[in-house]
Amino acid sequence: MYDFDTLIDRRSTGCFKYDGLKQIYGESELLPLWVADMDFAVSPQIQAALARRASHPIFGYNFRLPALQEALVYWQKQRHGWDVKDHHLSVLPSLMTALAYTIMAHTQPGEGILIQSPVYPPFHNSVKEQQRKLLINSLINDNGYYRIDFEDFEAKAREAKLFILCNPHNPVGRVFTQDELQTIAEICQKHKLIIFSDEIHADLVFDDNKHNPIAQMAEEITLTGISPAKSFNLAGMGTAALISQNKQLLKAVDHYNILLHTFMGNSFGIAAFTAAYSESESWLEALLGYLKANRDYLFEQMAIKFPRIKLSPLEGTFLAWLDMRDYDISESEIIRKLKEECRLALNAGSTFGSEGEGFVRLNFGCPRATLTEAISRLKRAF
Numbered sequence: 001m002y003d004f005d006t007l008i009d010r011r012s013t014g015c016f017k018y019d020g021l022k023q024i025y026g027e028s029e030l031l032p033l034w035v036a037d038m039d040f041a042v043s044p045q046i047q048a049a050l051a052r053r054a055s056h057p058i059f060g061y062n063f064r065l066p067a068l069q070e071a072l073v074y075w076q077k078q079r080h081g082w083d084v085k086d087h088h089l090s091v092l093p094s095l096m097t098a099l100a101y102t103i104m105a106h107t108q109p110g111e112g113i114l115i116q117s118p119v120y121p122p123f124h125n126s127v128k129e130q131q132r133k134l135l136i137n138s139l140i141n142d143n144g145y146y147r148i149d150f151e152d153f154e155a156k157a158r159e160a161k162l163f164i165l166c167n168p169h170n171p172v173g174r175v176f177t178q179d180e181l182q183t184i185a186e187i188c189q190k191h192k193l194i195i196f197s198d199e200i201h202a203d204l205v206f207d208d209n210k211h212n213p214i215a216q217m218a219e220e221i222t223l224t225g226i227s228p229a230k231s232f233n234l235a236g237m238g239t240a241a242l243i244s245q246n247k248q249l250l251k252a253v254d255h256y257n258i259l260l261h262t263f264m265g266n267s268f269g270i271a272a273f274t275a276a277y278s279e280s281e282s283w284l285e286a287l288l289g290y291l292k293a294n295r296d297y298l299f300e301q302m303a304i305k306f307p308r309i310k311l312s313p314l315e316g317t318f319l320a321w322l323d324m325r326d327y328d329i330s331e332s333e334i335i336r337k338l339k340e341e342c343r344l345a346l347n348a349g350s351t352f353g354s355e356g357e358g359f360v361r362l363n364f365g366c367p368r369a370t371l372t373e374a375i376s377r378l379k380r381a382f
């Protein structure tokens with residue numbers, strides 16, 4: 001019903017993934033499997049909603065429409081069994097805006113903030129650049145599968161005010177289990193931490209894995225960031241939401257949302273967000289089937305052709321985590337070979353934290369033909 005195979009030329013649309021290659025990698029003619037958006041057209045329902053919005057010629061300030069809230073409430077209940085009807089909600093331009101405001105609202109310079117590295121680079125940066133103390137609970141790499149070191153987590157939680165959770169986890173591909181989340185929730189409650197739960201990849205979960213919003217286990221201390229940016233390929237739409245059962249927690253964050261005048265949303269973002277959650281579920285189901293097949297193909301091909309590259313089991317997200325350390329060359333040499341010999345742009349692992357040194361992240365949210373080409377290009381150097 002939906003076409004994920006067609007190669008759509010994204011060059012000259014101002015997209016970071018292609019048009020930003022020159023700035024980031026120094027060359028523009030690389031096959032980009034780096035930044036986390038997908039090379040697929042958005043759902044026809046989203047396209048229609050945007051066309052409808054564009055047909056009205058006035059784009060003034062927005063007021064958070066009840067339709068957006070309804071769509072979000074429906075979606076969380078329908079997909080994740082989370083009832084957010086009576087929760088408080090803010091609209092913001094992005095999850096990283098929500099995170100930066102949360103750090104401003106709930107911590108002071110010098111106070112500890114806990115993250116689980118390797119993790120999405122802005123988690124590190126948002127803490128460091130606001131002069132908070134970065135506390136790192138390194139994930140344990142257990143033969144490629146990442147587990148939480150709870151003893152270390154609790155030791156660091158004693159010193160922290162805020163914990164930033166990434167679930168599903170970018171880049172290691174974990175969807176944390178109910179038991180893991182329960183343990184995290186208990187430790188955070190015991191040591192009076194606030195949880196900022198980044199659930200942007202929540203809808204991108206495969207096999208028998210299930211996404212569990214941690215707010216269900218720790219509603220009084222949790223702020224949950226959600227957005228259709230990843231699952232519906234809307235990262236350029238500038239619209240995300242922050243949800244909490246605890247009005248005071250959210251109100252403190254909203255202080256900055258109002259101060260910086262980012263609370264009114266974006267006309268197109270609101271239309272796309274609403275159409276994603278209220279009308280595009282069958283598209284998402286089809287996407288999940290396509291991504292799962294891409295993942296299985298990638299794992300199969302890599303095992304046959306590149307047995308020295310170890311892939312972490314991938315429970316969720318469209319981002320594969322490749323351990324290249326068996327080649328025994330530096331990470332910069334790996335990236336150089338990928339770029340100059342394979343003509344590929346992938347993310348260097350160390351940008352996710354020192355635990356990622358010697359790894360690379362590969363985005364398989366692309367037509368199968370692109371993935372096949374990328375795998376074949378790897379042969380030029382590995």
Ligand SMILES: Cc1ncc(COP(=O)(O)O)c(C=O)c1O
Pocket residue numbers: 036093094095096097120166170198200201227229235240
């Ligand atoms: C875990 C995670 N959080 C947040 C983002 C970015 O979200 P936003 O653009 O809404 O800040 C990404 C993008 O890759 C991500 O992987």
